[in-house]
Amino acid sequence: MPPADARNWFGRVRPQWSLARQLFVLQVVVVAVVVLAGTALAWYDAEQRNESAARDKVVAVARTLAAQPGVRDALVAPDPTATLQPLAERVRADTGVDFITIMSPQGIRYTHPDPARIGQPFLGHIEQAVAGQVFTEIFPGTLGFSVRAVVPVHDDAHRLIGLVSDGITVRSISLELEKQVSVLVLVAAAALLIGGLLTYLVSARLRRHTHGLRPAELSRMYEYHDAILHAVREGLLLISPTGRVTLCNDGAGLLLGLDPLAVEGRPVSELELPESLVGSLGSGRAVRDEVHLTDERVLLVNASEIRSGGRDLGIVVTLRDHTELQALSGELDSMRGFAESLRSQAHESANRLHTVVSLIELGRADEAVTFATAELELAQQLTDRVVGAIGEPVLAAVLLGKSAEAGERGVEVVLTEDTEIDDVDLAHIDSRDLVTILGNLIDNAVEAVVERPRPRVAVTVRSTSDGVLVRVADNGPGVDPETAQRLFERGWSTKDSGRGLGLALVGQSVRRHRGSIEVTCDDGAVFTVLLPAGSDVAR
Template identity: 35%
Template sequence: MIVLCLLVLLQSALLGGFALRHLADSLEDQMAQRALQLASMIAQTPSIREAVAANDSEATQRVASELRDATDASFISIGNAQGIRLAHPLPDRIGKPMVGGDNDEVLKQGHTIISQAVGSMGPSIRGKAPVFNDVGEVVGVVSIGYLTQEIDDTVLTYQRVVFAVTLLLLVLSVLAASWIARRFRAAIFDLEPHQIAALFEERNATLESIREGIIAINAEGKITTCNRAAIETLGLEQRDVVNHPIREVVPDSRLPDLLESGEPEFDTEMVIGGRSLIINRIPIRVKGKLTGVVASFRIRDELTMVSRQLTRIRQYAETLRSQAHEYANKLHTIAGLIQLDKSDEALELIGQETRDHQAMLRWLVDSVDDPVVSGCLLGKFNRAHELGLQLVIDPDSHLGPLPANITPERLVTLIGNLIDNALDATLSAKGRSVFLSMTDIGQDLIFEVEDQGPGISEEDMPRVFDRGFSRKAEGRGIGLHLVKEGVSQLGGEIVVENLSAGGARFTLYLPRESVG
């Protein structure tokens, strides 16, 4: 309201000031032209010419008085060739020199002029014309003037009108601003602009943090809200779908149907884009009027994904059980050899089984200080052995005490996921080995994991760390995403590249000192 009032006041002041200034200039110009015309006309009057040529003050004063009564001029002053007054509104000034200092150009050069000067009657705008005799000689001057006080009085009259109109506009603007403010605040639920901005940011953050997809449309069927989860769940190629018709973006959403029925739907199962979804649809009403529809949905297959993960865990348990049986069989074999007094053969069998593990254990004791990391590497070594693969660790690798900002658990997550991914890739390509090297020399901890898999295509390279991206099977694509997130939290970097001999190399850089 204050802003509107100040705006009206400023506009009125600027326009009023310009109008009054233009009016004053126009009045001055008009009066100057009128004074000049009257002076030229009176200077050509025969009676004035004769009286001035004869230097007859009485006749000149009488004719000038008659002309002054017939015109609206403030004064008519007539002087002779020497600038001595022959006629003047104040009789006591007759016979005295004309004042103002603007008669020389008229008397000496015979020009008509317009001047503004302070005369015996005060500041005035004057028009001056020469009086010629019958032979064309300048014998006098006629000065017609309008007092500037009259112009000021006229401008003051208009100024009062401008002030009155401005005051009226100000009162009307206050009333209009008050009415607009009440209507506007009622429309925005009595919220201030900064509160609306805060709610808008909070609403965007909330939508992006929700794992369920959210889509809202207005009464025209155009999308007004769509969060990232909705775009990813529906597999929309176009990321910016706001203001697009819902029928074009998601033809089988059935959201426009609720604009007609107005009935909410909860936990409805639908197949959209080839995916089975559980959808909730709720109409949006403002003051009882249906203004849109909002839908939230989630993938029904999430339960299936959890089930598959449990299945893989069960398969892993079965693998461990079969391994236990295998070791039990070998133990029985060793026991039988001992009973048969075949101790050499028993020792040879034991040596074959323990040689690699012993070498691995000795290297871990000498090269890796943290026991949690050592346990992880030993577990991955055994896992590779179960899969028929080899986890080859660079014998020159070394990992001393971990920095304070890197916990063993977090490092185990990063290394474990990289090795698991390399084992899966190598196994799928029927490779034989996965290579690991690590060093803590310098300002960073550096880990390199190489596989003998099929490598990563140029098309997939930008998406290799995206959550859910995988070329192996549905429900995969989590490990590398977790690695990327963990590295970002530690302020590190991960680089992936294809090897010339086949496979891929993942290089992990973790700074010793915490970043930020």
């Protein structure tokens, strides 16, 4: 169904021209008007110039004749015509004027191109010349309309003794003008042809760029494009082959902490983004589901190359926020670990129960009671220690789960004596960030000591005057000082797998709370995190 503005008054659909065609027609009209107007002005100018040149010419010829001594002598001779007629015809032929008439002060002709008209009165005005002035006029004479000049001739006593008039017919001027106009028309036609050709080339290029769309379609496409870019929550970046940002929607600005309008046109390397993300965006290669960390978010990045008509247009980058999903995954992993620890304890309890039953069947009830009591005390000791020292249930669950998981791997996780904190001390800290920090630090420590003799991980969580302190120490090989600078980068791993994300998430959570993290070596690696009290979480 065509739009309403595509119908005329009779309800019929009017043909809709594309933007390229409309501009082509408009440009052709403009070029034609300019060329025709220029031609008309040039013709008018040529006409004025020819007339002015004719006036100058006839004045010059008449003045020259009037100044000739032979002319003045002949005018006072008994028969002026005998001397002046041959002279006038010779000068007329040499100068190209159409007539030369030499006459008496009363206007009686002594010369004329038609000898039959000699002796007749001159047709034209002579009053100004008789008064001593040189003047020109256009007057219909015996040869038709002509541009003529009339010049007085004086003797040595400055007495008027005759008049000289010469002229060029308008017909002669018109013939000369026609020659010039013919050339002018050819130039105008060539200009119109070249202008039309250039206009067509511009129109064809515009048609390729607009894909033959009509103005209304282009307007709607822009409105939809702009609305979609502002509406979608996912981030969208367009990066040119030269590595400059050509488009950044609101979602990308929010996820990257940038002003969309300020980043467009700037190189990716100049944006304040993590080096790993800048490397992926500036590489110009396709990226699929890469995880990158900024100071505040976990982003899933995809990048695809854009090509059109064999031309490389750069890459389109989509960004999705996985911060919440990553936090929930961390909590889920903690709960899964806790469930695994319960399963392990249930399995161990079943084994212990079978042992107790077997001792009772063997009639050794006292030993069965002693064994059951000792195992119960060992199982309950850590739980009582954690629950008694840590009042925050989520944090306690993480510690119990990680302890049980590490115990299955032969690693002992213990709480230090100074561990003591309640949920009031942790009121300003997001429990998910606590799970991320403590869970990943314990996992990292367990990985570091799992193959060491008598592996042990010590955990401290306590409230201080500066905030909440979390310390995880292990008796592993420690951390190289040079490596310590890269621990919290995405991709670092204790196993050099290049896929480490846990410590990077720890660093992100610490930065979010404007805290600090320190790595030292004291018979192993010691990670100390301080989250300031009352800090506003940077979301």
